[in-house]
Amino acid sequence: MNHPSIDRTEALDLAVKRFAEAWAHGDVASLQELLSPTYSHHDVAGDRQDRQAWLDYAAKRAGRATQIELRSVEVRILGDVAIVTGIHDIKGGGVRSATDQRGLSLTFTAVWVWRDGRWLREAFQATPIDESVAYS
Numbered sequence: 001m002n003h004p005s006i007d008r009t010e011a012l013d014l015a016v017k018r019f020a021e022a023w024a025h026g027d028v029a030s031l032q033e034l035l036s037p038t039y040s041h042h043d044v045a046g047d048r049q050d051r052q053a054w055l056d057y058a059a060k061r062a063g064r065a066t067q068i069e070l071r072s073v074e075v076r077i078l079g080d081v082a083i084v085t086g087i088h089d090i091k092g093g094g095v096r097s098a099t100d101q102r103g104l105s106l107t108f109t110a111v112w113v114w115r116d117g118r119w120l121r122e123a124f125q126a127t128p129i130d131e132s133v134a135y136s
Contacts, residue, residue, distance in 0.1 A: 036122040038122065039124075044127065070086055082113075085108065108124065
């Protein structure tokens with residue numbers, strides 16, 4: 001979505017939040033608008049998906065009651081590329097499958113690119129947070 005009255009940082013913030021909501025609800029139309037044509041996705045199981053494979057997966061999320069919260073988000077904008085890192089806290093059911101009620105927290109890295117006056121998500125990688133593992 002092009003917002004000529006806001007700067008790139010604000011536009012990125014809106015795009016990141018819109019993307020999270022669209023994923024939670026399986027809103028493929030919004031996700032298509034926000035994805036780069038060359039998008040790649042590495043999920044929490046370590047599987048890689050291209051744009052179409054990931055959209056096919058996201059379409060199966062339609063109708064779920066999943067809620068997603070972003071925290072500890074850090075943004076670095078380097079010209080026409082932005083690196084967004086943070087934590088997704090996902091709850092409300094339907095996280096892993098339509099019947100799964102467990103929540104999930106994961107740390108993520110997303111790469112966004114500025115093209116034609118808007119941000120597009122180019123790449124994403126997620127790792128589940130294992131609270132039982134601690135480094136000392």
